[in-house]
Amino acid sequence: MLDKTYRPDEVEQEIYSLWEGSGAFSCRPDSDADPFTIVIPPPNVTGSLHMGHALNFTLQDILIRYNRMRGRDALWQPGTDHAGIATQMVVERQLAAKGKTRHDLGRDKFIERVWEWKAESGGTITHQMRRLGTSVDWARERFTMDEGLSAAVRKVFVALYKQGLIYKDKRLVNWDPILHTAISDLEVEQREIHGKMWYFRYPLADAPGRFIVVGTTRPETMLGDTAVAVHPDDDRYRALVGTKCILPIVERPMPIIADEYANPEKGTGAVKITPAHDFNDFEVGHRHNLEMINVLDHNARLNGNAPERFRGLTALEARELIVNEMATLGFLEKIEDNLMMMPYGDRSGAVIEPWLTDQWFVDAKTLAQPAIEAVKDGRTRFVPKHWENTYFEWMNNIQPWCISRQIWWGHQVPAWYGPDGAVFVEATEEEAQAAAEKHYGKRVELRRDADVLDTWFSSALWPFSTLGWPADTPEVKRYYPTDVLVTGFDIIFFWVARMMMAGLHFMGEVPFHTVYIHALVRDEKGQKMSKSKGNVIDPLVLMKQYGTDALRFTLTALAVQGRDLRMSEGRVEGYRNFATKLWNAARFCEMNGCQPVAGFDPKTCRQTVNRWIVGKLAATAAEVETAIEAFRFNDAASVLYHFTWGTFCDWYLEFTKPILQGENEDADARAETRATTAWVLDRLLHLLHPIMPYITEELWRRLGENRPSMLIASAWPAFEAGLVDADAAAEMDWVVRLVSQIRAVRSEMRVPPGAEVPVYLAGVAPATRQRMAVHHDLIVHLARLATLDVVEMGSDAARTVAKGAIQLVVDEATAFVNVASLIDVAQEKARLQKEISRLDGEIAKFEKKLANDGFLSKAPPEVVEEQKEKRAEAVLARDKLGSAYQRLAAL
Template identity: 65%
Template sequence: MLEKTFAPQEHEARLYSEWEQRGLFACDPQSPAPPFTIMMPPPNVTGSLHMGHALNHTLQDVLIRYYRRNNRDALWQPGMDHAGIATQMVVERNLAAEGTSRTALGRQQFLDRVWSWKEESGGSIVNQLRRLGTSPDWPRERFTMDEGLNAAVRKVFVDLHKKGLIYKDQRLVNWDPKLRTAISDLEVEQREIKGHLWHFRYPLADDPDSFITVATTRPETMLGDTGVAVHPDDARYRPLIGKFVTLPLVGRRIPIVADEYADPEQGSGAVKITPAHDFNDFEVGRRQSLETINIFDNEARINDAAPEKYVGMDRFDARKAIVADLEAGGFLEKIEDHVHMVPYGDRGGVPIEPWLTDQWYCDAATLAKPAIEAVESGRTKFVPANWAKTYFEWMRNIQPWCISRQLWWGHQIPAWYGPDGTVFVEETEDAAAAAARMHYGGNQTLVRDEDVLDTWFSSALWPFSTLGWPEETPELARYYPGDVLVTGFDIIFFWVARMMMMGLHVMDDVPFRTVYIHALVRDEKGQKMSKSKGNVMDPLDIADRYGADALRFTLISFAAQGRDVKMSEQRVEGYRNFATKLWNAARYCQMNGVRVDPAFDPASARLPVNRWIIGKAAEMAHQASLSLEQFRFNDSAGAIYHFTWGTFCDWYLEFTKPILNGSDQAAAAETRAVTAWVLDQILHNLNPHMPFITEVLWESTGDRDRMLISAPWPEYPDNGYGDGDVGAEIEWVVRLVSSIRTIRSEMNVPPSARIPVFLRGASDETRRLLESHSQLILSLARASAVTADDEVDTSGCAQAIVGEATIVLPLADVIDLDQERARLSKEISRAEAEMGKLSGKLQNEQFLAKAPEAVVEEQRERLADATALRDRLRSALDGINPT
């Protein structure tokens, strides 16, 4: 017998261990079934589970569980990313606590320490994913730094280099002066800073008493200025184009150039150009053939390319000194308060510098062309489709990809330098040495490039490197390309696009057929979760309190395409209550002798109520499955939820109580068999969403030869056991009873009060239905009698329409009608006042312009709720005839 309540903590660990031990998550490369592949976005080895991870991996798990049971050889390929900067920082902090550093250890000893940390402490997120109930093929887990993936990285790098698609160049990069490495755009966060805008006068070289004024938020970079730009159509400066100014404090003559980058409406309309320290200026400098002067070292201190006075100064100390010197020299025109965005490194926590340096680059523009075409032609589709626009926008404007990082933890670049600087790019040191002998005519000492590759480079190879490439493995032939990638919109460019580029280049095929982009998980008010706001929800804490199933089902239920997930503990509690409802229903079935009969044929059912529920169950299953296949996760969850709670628990089980307690043994036996079959369909369809409670109930409701996780997915006939006439008949009873219950609820009729129910204007068919189901209606509607009567006196009655008939409920002797009218009128006025307040706010253009989108959406939802409430109250009031 089932326990009185479902205690998730007593079952989850046991079931998960059993699933793993039996190998029920495994794919089978020898299977005759068609494959279905999902590549797990590899979480960082330093990571811990947050609500975004919980959503992403839950959605993947729902898909893999569904297709695994639908006769597909399903591979969910797991793994972790080495997370270059993040991991190196963790280990460096540990070393600092010990009083040492990576430089003190040296490269090899430091790397040994990182590997040791990874084995002992890294990858805790994998166990956290297990806690969530996810079911990847864990024995196939890969790591972006394991030897197989390292071989793949080296081979791709060498291949691209030999084809001219990887090269070394001097360009601007995002430089983190604290970590002393280039970082990707994804690792840069923009912060709003209250700063200043300094206006400086640059004297004309041939007329020192005349000036051109420029404005800047970064005075320290003026030491590297090599030009001043004005718009070619700006009449104020047209006579100055081609002339020179003398750079204050430095004395360098720099030209005034015409470039459309200068905005006549901004500041003075003239802008200083510092090609070595601003991305836009760098492009202007290239167009205008301006000199590029780097005035920072790798820690953002002034280097010896600047006047001696400032050499060695930190950039912010130099800023103060330069402003003071410009003011003393009469070059400072004014200082304005100015709020602007400053880029910070998300790991180092300091402002990044656009810095000119030699780095390795990948020719992303060439690689992007086939990746663009693949999405244009539909070989890979985005869901929702609008994300393809984002993909195209990024890919069609793609810049060279800086793939080198000045770290020690990562894939070391397979490049060796000879004594004269000649570079030899090969997969191994021996191959590089052989190439050097050919070049020099003898042995030479080679020095390997110290840089490592951007983490995204190895991640870009994930869909095929994890399957054994560059070896021709059975897994590679069978599971590439994948069927679907589930990921967030924030890494469409950084990861999705790069996998597309590399997959097409290396494998000559797209890495996945569908990219499903899920939204953000926000708090219940629609705000982004952040520690500073104090609104972060820990998924593990939620799972501990309410069970993993409740957490999963909440995330799935709100995962509507194109809409962010609004998460709250109350919503999780609500779906925990859904699990309780299902558990109680299963207990009720068990107590009434309901047990699965494997030989039962649903098509053999004869009782109308049983034929009705069988058809509704098949309809639910069809809708739930179709929704999953179309990535409408919330619709799948909704179909199961409403059928289980409403149709099965609230209606069918109530409908069948008289049958189970009656004297007709054949009817009772059929009803028990149907109840067991329908409960089974609920467990089958709910299983991918809530794997734990469904597995427990599956164990207890029949003699099973396998666990639910591996049971074949149920099949239904084309008509889904549908019987339109029977369905319409029972649905009429549901509508009638629902209408009566609504009237009782809205009118505050005491639950214990049994009142007569009359139907006016009932057709012959309605009268037949009323007679056929009178006992059921009496019971469920708490009615003392139910009668078709066209002459009933309607004074003091509440009324509602069902079909062609009017329901009439005499209430004068049960409630105070005048008091009820007054109450309803007051509630209507209150709802209309709320509607007016909300409508006014939503019609206020200033509110709409300034309020965050989430706040505006919340106000719209509140207005819709208030309107619906007003309409229900009006309907209730209109239903009371005047006495």
């Protein structure tokens, strides 16, 4: 017998161990089944499960479990990313606690220490993934620093280098002056700050006493200026183009150039160009062949290219001196407050500098062209489709990809340098040595490049390197390309685009056919979760408190395509109640002898109510399948919720209580109903399993003896044509409509729960009269009625019962629900009027705020959306109360 209460904390770990131990998660390379493959976006090995992970993994698991049950050979490829900077920082902090740095250990010993940390503490997130119920193929778990994946990285680097698609160049990168490495754009956090805009006068070289005024937010970089740019169509400066101005303090003559980068509407329309310290200026410098003068060192202090008095100063120290000196020289025009975005390193917290340095780059523009075409011609599609525009925007404007990092943990660049600096790029040191001997004609000592590769470089190979490539493995042939990639929009460029480029270049095929982009998980007010705001919701806490299935169902129900999720503990609690409802329904079925019957055929059902529920289940299954196939996860959850809670629990089980529990009921009807109930519940567990795996598996094994397999390994239910009985559906749906409308009136009019209400129907057709006769006792019981009878429309009896009655239209009939004697009509009208007035006031406030251009322009989008939703909710409530008031007014 099922326990009275479902306790997820007592069963989840046991069930997961059963799944994993049985091999249920494993792919079957030798099977004849069609493969279905998803590669997991590898979380950082340093990571811990957050709400974004929980959403991402849940949606993937739904697809994998669904397709596995549909008979596909499902491979969900797991693994973790070595997370170069993040992991190195973890170990460096451990060393710092002992008063040491990585330099005290040396490179080799430090890397050994990182591997030790990985072995001891690097599996946190994989354990948490198990807690979430993810059915990944753990036997195939990969790590981006595994030897097999490292071999793939070396092969790709060498191949691209020899094809001229990897090269070394001096370009601007995001430089972290604390970590002393280049970092990717994704590791740069843009923060809004209240800064200043300084306007400086630069003297014209050939016009003493005349100046060109430029604005800057970073005076300290002016020492590296090499030009002033104006727009070619700006009449104010047309005569100055081609002349020179003098850079104050360093007295360097600089050209005044025409370039469309200068915005005539912004500031003075003239901008100083510092190619070595600004990404836009760098491009201008290239277009005009300008000198690039780097005035900062790797610590973001002024270097030897600055006048001696500024050398060694921090950027802020130099800024203060430069502004003061410009003011003393008479070259400070004015200072304005300026709201601006400032880049910070998400790991170090340092201000990130655009810094000119030698790095390794990939010719991403060349690799991007086939990847663009693959999406244009439909070989890979985005869901929702509008994300294709983001993809195209990034890819069409792609810049060289900086792939080198100045840290120790990662894939070391496979490049060696000879005594004269000649570079030899090969997969191994032995091959590099052989190439060097051929080049020099003798054996020479080589020095390996100290840089490591950006972690995105190795993860770009993930869809095929995890399958054993560059070896020609059976897995590569069978599981590449993959079917679906589920990921967030923030890494479309960093990961999705780079996998597309690598896959097409090295495999000749796209790495996935569909990219499903899910939205952000925000708090209940629509704000982005952050530690600083104190609004982070921990999925592990919610799973412990409410059960994993409740969290998974919540995330699924909120996963509307193209819309951010608003997460709250209350929602999870609500779906915990849904799990409880399912458990209680199953317990009711068990207590009433509803056990699976071998060979049961639902087409043989004679009872109308049983034919009705069978048809409803078949229709629900079809809707769930359609929704999952279309990645409309919220629709699948909604359909299952309403069928389970409403159709099955609230209606069918109530409809069949008299059959199951009635002493005088036909034994055949009871046996049929028990078998039907068990059959429906079993298949409902199948439909719910991809979203709620734990409770469904527990019920599956507890409710049936000698099951041929666990639910995870059971086939997705197939429903034969003809199971939807139109006559049964019409009959029982009529009962549902009638009872529902009477209940709604009782609720609106605040009829006491125990009060029995007289109801009469007029204008009924023969079919309705027959339904009333068949289901009379059921309707009276479910709607709490004193009377349920028929009167002739227009008769004296009809006129009599109409007095003091609320009138409802149910199909062709009119129902008179007599509530006047059960409530204080005047009091209810006054209450409703008061509540309607209150809601009118709230709606007016919302509309005033939403009509305010100032609010709309300044408020964050999520706040505006929240106000719109609250207005819509208030309007809906007001209209509902208005309808109730009109009904009372008619009494």
